Amino acid sequence: MKQQLLFVAVFFSFAANAQKIALNKGRQITITSVITQDIDMMGMGMKMKNDTKSTGVVEVKSFDNENYTSTYTLSKMNLNMDMMGQQNSYDSEKPADRESEMGKAFADKLGKEVTVLINKNTGKTTLDKKAIVEKPAAEANPMDGLMDSFGAVGEEATVETVFFIIPTGKKTGDTWIDSSTNKGMKEIKTYTFKSVAGNIATIGLFSTLEGRNAMESQGMQMDVNISAKTEGEILVDTASSLVKKRSSVMDLTGAIDVMGQSVPISSKAIASIDYN
DSSP states (O other), X not given: OHHHHHHHHHHHHHHHHOOOOOOOTTOEEEEEEEEEEXXXXXXXXXXXXXXXXXXXXXXXXXXXXXXXXXXXXXXXXXXXXXXXXXXXXXXXXXXXXXXXXXXXXXXXXXXXXXXXXXXXXXXXXXXXXXGOOOOOGGGOOTTHHHHHHTTOOOHHHHHHTTBOOOOTTOOTTOEEEEEEXXXXXXXEEEEEEEEEETTEEEEEEEEEEEEEEEEXXXXXXXXXXXXXXXXXXXXXXXXXXXXXXEEEEXXXXXXXEETTEEEEEEEEEEEEEEEO
16 A cells, blocks of 8 residues: 555656646736835935736737747736825826826837747747837837836747746755846746646745946936845646746845936835736
């Protein structure tokens, strides 16, 4: 009897981890994210809070031996921001808001299909080169830098969050590490296989982000030095590698060097993302 139970446990662990990305042509996945962020620029006495809710849709258009060809469309955006006691809001479903500065900043993204390739084996995504349009500096929107400070990411990065592949052979209690470096920032992610119920696995996440990066916002050169820690969970369907939910809390500290001054900064961001 003990041998039979051991066999069942080993087989189940293998079945839960022998993952692949399984999608059909025409499959649609709706991504709904709710993010709350508090920022404190201590040296300037500036505090900012923003609550963002967005909805986007991923649709599989076709596939070949290597990739799924999909489109991502940002369909709704709602933003409420409080900066130094001044409140601003934006709702993509309100016609009047589309003429505001925030509305103009999102105009190029809302309702526009962007083609994203999804690798069948890894879940990694790449933006279709035809979708990349470089704007002349004179046409760049001054709100772009502000959007980046909210943690805005590209369409391919958003689509990539839809998938999570558990490495083959991992079972409950196991941990593994993934690291990457991008634009002077090094991120180390530690995953823990916490539990599994049916086909749904719960994966714990702890990550650190360290580094220094130069950016430009509204014509000003800024050097950003940050240290961040994130804790969260990922719920993923082991049969398809499709994520059901992501939740996380990020605490960030650092400094922004601009115009000869160093401004300490701290931030806390709470995110909840559902996939249907």
